[in-house]
Amino acid sequence: MTNTSLTARLGRCGCVAAATAGLMALGLSPASAHVTANATSTAAGGYTQVTFSVPTESDTASTTKIELDLPEDTPFASVRTQPVEGWTAEITEEKLATPVPAGAGQITEAASTIIWTADEEHAIDPGQFQTFTISVGPLPEEAGKQILLPVSQTYTDGRTVAWDQPATEGQEEPERPAPSVTITEAQAGGHGAAHEATAAAEDTTTGGTGPLVWVGLMAGLLGLAAGVTALIRTRHRG
Missing domain, CATH: 2.60.40.2230 (Uncharacterised protein YcnI-like PF07987, DUF1775)
Structure with a gap:
């Protein structure tokens, strides 16, 4: 074995030993x-x-x-x-x-x-x-x-x-x-704000019906109604 290989191996061993000692100092073991x-x-x-x-x-x-x-x-x-x-x-x-x-x-x-x-x-x-x-x-x-x-x-x-x-x-x-x-x-x-935030997050991940879903649905219905009204007016003018 060359001096270079021996030095590298000793260096690696030293790093492992230092890491193990650090874990043990914290009350942990490498396998814990x-x-x-x-x-x-x-x-x-x-x-x-x-x-x-x-x-x-x-x-x-x-x-x-x-x-x-x-x-x-x-x-x-x-x-x-x-x-x-x-x-x-x-x-x-x-x-x-x-x-x-x-x-x-x-x-x-x-x-x-x-x-x-x-x-x-x-x-x-x-x-x-x-x-x-x-x-x-x-x-x-x-x-x-x-x-x-x-x-x-x-x-x-x-x-x-x-x-x-x-x-x-x-x-x-x-x-x-x-x-x-x-x-x-x-x-x-207050607790209500935390509850609403959690409920909103759950609705997003589980597919529940939260306040934002209802707002989007109402906006869609209003847009549909406006489109139908415009179509009726256009045909009436024709």
């Missing part, structure tokens, strides 16, 4: 991969979209099912799922033992679990990850409250991994931390 949740908004009383990132940690098995447990003490009045190619989503609802106040009304029945199941061609293989997005609301009114969203991950070898351990600030992260969302102060403009 947690199920995480990221929300578009966490404002108290508002609506949000939460995206779960689910990696496959196994080197030999693929992920075929994901089960999400929704909060019971602060249930969501509205829960929707975004389609994922090759996966079916099933929402299970349960009647609450005690109705929970929500806005001007009460919630007596709410979604308790969401289960995503993959077909034979869309399992999450080793070294891959998939994202699952839900739209929920309204969020609790208490700023600073942490909402746990435990996830169970099932593999083709029959093994199930539960990501359900709560993390405590200032303490070492648990081995299987539960995804979570922390509520922040309400945004200026």
